[in-house]
Amino acid sequence: MSIDINNFADLKLNSWIVKQCDSIGLKKPTPIQVNCIPRILSGEDCIGCAKTGSGKTLAFALPILQKLCEDPYGIFALVLTPTRELAFQIADQFAVIGKAINIKKSVIVGGMDMMVQGKELAKHPHIVVATPGRLADHLESCDTFSLRKIKFLVLDEADRLLSGHFDEQIRTIFQALPKQKQSLFFSATITDALDQVRQVSPNKIYMWESKDDSGVATVEQLKQHYVLTSNESRDAYLVEVVRTFRNTNEHGSIMIFTDTCKNCQLLCMTLNEVGFTNVALHAMIKQRERLSALSKFKSNLVKIIIATDVASRGLDIPTVELVINHTIPNIPKEYIHRVGRTARAGRGGIAISLVSPYDIKLIHAIEATIGTKLTEYKIDDNEVVTIFTQISVTKREAEIKLDETDFYERKLINERKKMILSGKDPDEEEKKFARKLKKHRRLLKKTNLDTRENRSDVS
CATH class of the missing domain: 3.40.50.300 (P-loop containing nucleotide triphosphate hydrolases)
Structure with a gap:
């Protein structure tokens, strides 16, 4: 028309x-x-x-x-x-x-x-x-x-x-x-x-x-970057990216996407502990708490939200100026939805993805899909080295605290619900899993014994 x-x-x-x-x-x-x-x-x-x-x-x-x-x-x-x-x-x-x-x-x-x-x-x-x-x-x-x-x-x-x-x-x-x-x-x-x-x-x-001559699947106002990291130092790089952004932008809201509910909760606890107040949004949180977290973020009471892909689609929050991919999604279109939380309705925005050597193929697939190349976002590697131990220890302490809560119990309850809804008997499924685990351990034990015998023969 x-x-x-x-x-x-x-x-x-x-x-x-x-x-x-x-x-x-x-x-x-x-x-x-x-x-x-x-x-x-x-x-x-x-x-x-x-x-x-x-x-x-x-x-x-x-x-x-x-x-x-x-x-x-x-x-x-x-x-x-x-x-x-x-x-x-x-x-x-x-x-x-x-x-x-x-x-x-x-x-x-x-x-x-x-x-x-x-x-x-x-x-x-x-x-x-x-x-x-x-x-x-x-x-x-x-x-x-x-x-x-x-x-x-x-x-x-x-x-x-x-x-x-x-x-x-x-x-x-x-x-x-x-x-x-x-x-x-x-x-x-x-x-x-x-x-x-x-x-x-x-x-x-x-x-x-929507058609445009650029062939780019993301909006022109979105600046898209990557930061090279390793899996071991990913969390430290995340903190340094947030710190670097905050040096030039004190008030812009930040959305951080990760892969699992557990990682989401751990990152939330870790960043809160090191001074970056945030809320979490994932499927293991009660719905009223999810709505409360989103409300705090939308109203700017909290300027950082850490989420799984439950928050990647459709949410319109005008104050979001930075989207960080703590983990790279396996499907390129999920990347498009994630970074689409910023640079909306003609406004500008930044998307930064933490990329390890294992993520290179995923990034190439994303670049081919969106029709543009990601550029490097410069941060101080020396600062990452300085905070690496602190972040690692803080996250480990968060894991211990999470173990003491009913988080994993809720996860098991949710898994049982899914089995029931799909027509499976959760008790029977658990027995099947136990039998598979027992068989796997037997095979592993046999493999270890065979390996030891081979070593003794060689010696």
């Missing part, structure tokens, strides 16, 4: 929506909004693919709210998203724009009271924003609400939802939906799931994908 659009009114949106956009500082629609909103208003199914920070949420929220205003009832629209934090953020954006029409919304995610959620759903809110697992649980366990009359189905971060991780839950949800509805699919990296998306929708789909 080559029409010159200067404001939201040009998109044929109602005056009250334009006024609400203006009240939160939104004057001119982004390209994905310009191209997708008219198509959605005209009743078409839609695929929207654009870089992070391009305004995808409002590209589907604004037309849904306009259609809701014309024919208000609940449950009018269902929005599915892969992470709990993103679900709350999407619901907040609906609430802000829909305030003028007293919109009722409900967030249905894991980690919260199912009875409370069930009561909310029974009141038929206009907008339901949900993670697939918890919504599927409600559909299978109660009949106090129905999704048979929804007008809109939205899959936000559609590539992740259709990647295979949620197939069973998605199937349960789709069986509860009407055949006649508008289906909208949005993500920053949706191209690899397009065939699946087309199979899901029975209608002809309008597809819009």
Whole structure:
């Protein structure tokens, strides 16, 4: 669409929506909004693919709210998203724009009271924003609400939802939906799931994908760097990167991504101990604590958050100026989502990845995917040497403290829950694992004996 659009009114949106956009500082629609909103208003199914920070949420929220205003009832629209934090953020954006029409919304995610959620759903809110697992649980366990009359189905971060991780839950949800509805699919990296998306929708789909001449999958305002390290000194380099950044930027918020819940918790404890106040965000934390941590970070009470990939998608926090990859993700598109937490909506930002010799292939794959080369971020190696012992000892002390908590017990409980949900008997699975471990130890013992005999023969 080559029409010159200067404001939201040009998109044929109602005056009250334009006024609400203006009240939160939104004057001119982004390209994905310009191209997708008219198509959605005209009743078409839609695929929207654009870089992070391009305004995808409002590209589907604004037309849904306009259609809701014309024919208000609940449950009018269902929005599915892969992470709990993103679900709350999407619901907040609906609430802000829909305030003028007293919109009722409900967030249905894991980690919260199912009875409370069930009561909310029974009141038929206009907008339901949900993670697939918890919504599927409600559909299978109660009949106090129905999704048979929804007008809109939205899959936000559609590539992740259709990647295979949620197939069973998605199937349960789709069986509860009407055949006649508008289906909208949005993500920053949706191209690899397009065939699946087309199979899901029975209608002809309008597809819009952000195009630019650079071929770069990340925004121009993002400066992307690497710091060479070793696995042993990775944590010391992390601390020095934060210190170096803080020397020139005292107030910018920092997001640090790592690979596992355990590493996330240990880094949180370690950095807090050495003077960098932070909060952690990972799947082993209770949902209320996760929301509290995110709230403190968003409100600038705490300027550093350490997270797993539960925070890599969709979260819009304008104050984030630095993203650090403590570990490199195995999939390049996850890197795109992580670094997309900064340099959003035209603002600048920095992404720094800690790269060991084992990560070189991953970095090359990322550079090929994003269409740009990472440059070196200079830090003082002598300072790293100076703090190495302190950081190592502090992290070891954190491990001891973590061993004394119920962290690992919660992990085992979560693993048992996953087994039960997948139809497995956790007790039987543990017995299988014990048998495998016993067999492995026998083989290891036999190998050691054979090695000793060979040595004696040689001598």
